[in-house]
Amino acid sequence: MKDNIDLIKLIQQNFAKLSKGQKLIAEYIMENYDRAAFMTAAKLGEKVGVSESTVVRFADTLGYDGYRDLQNELQEVIKNKLTTVQRISLVDNCSSKENLFEKVFKKDMSNINKTVDEIDFDVFQDAVDKILNSEKVYILGLRSSSFLAGYLGFYLNFIIENVTVVTAGPNDIFEQLFKVTDKDVVIGISYPRYSTRTLDALNYVKEKGCKVIGITDSLISPAARISDITLLASSNMVSFVDSLVAPMSLINALVIAIGMKKGDDITKYFKDLEDIWKKHSVYNFTNKQNENIRNK
């Protein structure tokens, strides 16, 4: 993918050398990119009155690996700008309700798949080491990302010291972060439509010399630009919901990788926890349950 290239600029720079039909496509995209991003090559061609193959060649001319590649970038660029209302109307127009249902799940699976494919193991391992070697670990997430931040904190608290989840509360997030130093790391979770305050807070800790690990959806997301290390997992925007399924899968992998590095400590921790859970009946030990089954 051509992450750091601006599609619109690319079109403008190459406009002169485009064919007459390609120019029609270019003009349409620049004026209606919100819609073009979700059209097939055939439909886009139909819309501007050219053949599907002209659309495909248009993508080639701009240097993309096919129309799908161009379309992906278009989606990437615009998604932060689409309001929720626009997104709802896209769903209403494009999908039967039956299809929509499966689409949600299929999209979630393909996002996890993409996450595995795109992951850079060295970068991932770098994040693991940074977390293990920091004095304090802050996990920042607001709005729907606050649940991922809480989930990550829930597990990290079992296995490492000095973990703080930073989210909306009585103390402002800036107050919660105002003692970070260059020995700490902040894990910032930021998904479209990127929360302004998350970005402000990441910039704030960056100025204090603190390392930032971003968990976000693309290298061109505003969070990625602030981060020292970026871990990518796509989100799935269908209608008014931003599915955070792939990011959750990434967080699982992160927690397990950190746990593995801690080795036998982990077993010891969980032995102690197991005693606590047993003593305070935290979990349902299924003896009675199984008896019920057997005697049914």
Place this chain on the structure above:
Amino acid sequence: MKDNIDLIKLIQQNFAKLSKGQKLIAEYIMENYDRAAFMTAAKLGEKVGVSESTVVRFADTLGYDGYRDLQNELQEVIKNKLTTVQRISLVDNCSSKENLFEKVFKKDMSNINKTVDEIDFDVFQDAVDKILNSEKVYILGLRSSSFLAGYLGFYLNFIIENVTVVTAGPNDIFEQLFKVTDKDVVIGISYPRYSTRTLDALNYVKEKGCKVIGITDSLISPAARISDITLLASSNMVSFVDSLVAPMSLINALVIAIGMKKGDDITKYFKDLEDIWKKHSVYNFTNKQNENIRNK
């Protein structure tokens, strides 16, 4: 799958008619079911000194569709009983770290896939209707499930009235639920190792005549037995982490399905919200961002 059959009891009932080799397998499983559940047919055979095909026939004899089917049930039955320490040791013994990483993602994808395959559209639609037609909707989740409960509440709050997320807080969960009536619905999210208090609370509201929609991992989970409607999505237990990826995907589908039924109201709601978000700069509108890209 034979959801409501108890494997151990099945073995006992059929013990007499088993071959000599099959009896060895049966005895091994009853004594070591924690380990047997994660062995291949070949390995299990090796362990008890019989051929792989004997193991496969053993599964057939008990009425399973192959050894994998028997193994799945074995895993289902035991997972609630395996302590976290046992689960960590399973991972340590079975997986190279490289594989583990991919295994997490692959397992998450296969769980989503299983969720789609197993979903009963009528049951799902029934849950949607029950939620839309209740006076109040309570969403109950504790421990790691509290993040799913919060996530579901985050979105339902936008689109329906009288949604309350019930989770650990100053008021006990029983206090938070003590005014439920038979006109309300409680959505209970319960995953292994099933929180005792979640189950107690679901029984408590059930006695009050309240309908219960369970989001859980199997029809034999303790939550499923309490629920009027059960929505299934598997969890992914690797080491000390319970991945809640497939349940999150299910929750997305649920939210969208409810939203679709609300029709134009949704568009109106989000138009109002869009005004609020703009006025209070909740989201990062990317004008500056894009300018930066263009001028880089």
Place this chain on the structure above:
Amino acid sequence: MKDNIDLIKLIQQNFAKLSKGQKLIAEYIMENYDRAAFMTAAKLGEKVGVSESTVVRFADTLGYDGYRDLQNELQEVIKNKLTTVQRISLVDNCSSKENLFEKVFKKDMSNINKTVDEIDFDVFQDAVDKILNSEKVYILGLRSSSFLAGYLGFYLNFIIENVTVVTAGPNDIFEQLFKVTDKDVVIGISYPRYSTRTLDALNYVKEKGCKVIGITDSLISPAARISDITLLASSNMVSFVDSLVAPMSLINALVIAIGMKKGDDITKYFKDLEDIWKKHSVYNFTNKQNENIRNK
């Protein structure tokens, strides 16, 4: 008290008719009101080179009931403007540490006393009725006031239906309030230094026709101006802490008054709750404790 009069403007209007010594006082106050507000008449006189009695007459001339009355107003006007740093320096200069300690408690008691003296029973009763007759009751408090909001919600939840505490969380406070109607009431708790967002949110619900009950520190506070009903309880600002003791006392009275109006329902509710608490060992029943005492 002369709540709605601006001291500074008053001085300017009366400047011409002041004596020479009084003019020195007037000029000092206008330039140093942050400090003057915390000086005794004697010290203020000393500072500008006039006698204590000149300072007292200065207050009379402006129409105050003595210097203390003028000083109170000065404190009221400025308190919202004093930054925390200024407040810390005031404490450092004015108080021995020993005195400070007692000052905190004495100030808290005098604030409660002032709350009882100033309370208008009709207004108070009006608030009680409004809360009992609303469809939904929202309790809004941010920052240190969020603990009062939570505390009020903790108890109201036992005795009335449809109580929601609105405070910083995954959903923005505007989103939490965006379904209020003119049948609902919002109780807004707002103390110096008044949170901007609380005020914005109260204005927001006011536009929607919702009744606002303000719990705040003075009739000239920004929250009082938005409120339909204002309940007053002073806060106690010493150094960097805003004591919310008197407001908590007011909230207790409010909860009990609402409870009394519910009559026998309350007894029934708490009988049910008592069963829950007993069943789930919420409270420490002191049998063992007393045995210990007896056997010591």
Place this chain on the structure above:
Amino acid sequence: MKDNIDLIKLIQQNFAKLSKGQKLIAEYIMENYDRAAFMTAAKLGEKVGVSESTVVRFADTLGYDGYRDLQNELQEVIKNKLTTVQRISLVDNCSSKENLFEKVFKKDMSNINKTVDEIDFDVFQDAVDKILNSEKVYILGLRSSSFLAGYLGFYLNFIIENVTVVTAGPNDIFEQLFKVTDKDVVIGISYPRYSTRTLDALNYVKEKGCKVIGITDSLISPAARISDITLLASSNMVSFVDSLVAPMSLINALVIAIGMKKGDDITKYFKDLEDIWKKHSVYNFTNKQNENIRNK
């Protein structure tokens, strides 16, 4: 006060040497201590058919400084045992609603007064030093005490490092405390009807060698017996509400005392915070407000 003596046992031991009239009182108290604790000497005398002075002498015989002293102890001993329902009925019988209102405030003031009178400055200073010299400070409070814990944490977070508020949440309180060491301090806030889990958790950290500072209502409270340092502030139980006004006043004093010891650091911290608050419009700066007043 005779803190560690059990009244009931005392009566039993002295029963033989009591006069005939005193024996009637003794029997009544042992059978009806819930009610006797709230009767005047005159009323108690009337109830059992003896004179008021017989009741007073009864108290003397047992070694109390007057009937009031005996009554106080009776109240102390029983308060943990009175259910909320019993407390509501006490209020219904004893108070007109008008009186009740003032009684709440007056009781709050007298509790603060009692707190000042009873405070041991050396113990208080010891608590301050322990908090300042610990590696980590945990603040534990559940149910209504969770708001005090949050309030204390809100301010301590500004001025010292490594402060964690421990209260009901996704992670169990034992999990939140399971890494405490003997270098840490846990501040436990525990008020009647003492939460079982708070006491369990304080015992748990005590076993780990961690120092415990208890904020509670009496030296015979179960929390006091676990604490290394006990800070006393009475609570005010009227009807179903436990007023935590005096404890809040104590917490203010504690925060300010800690702040004073930090000296210039505090000024620096708040200068930085002031910048943050200004930049993010956290507080309402009253320019517009004052203009409104002037132009009214």
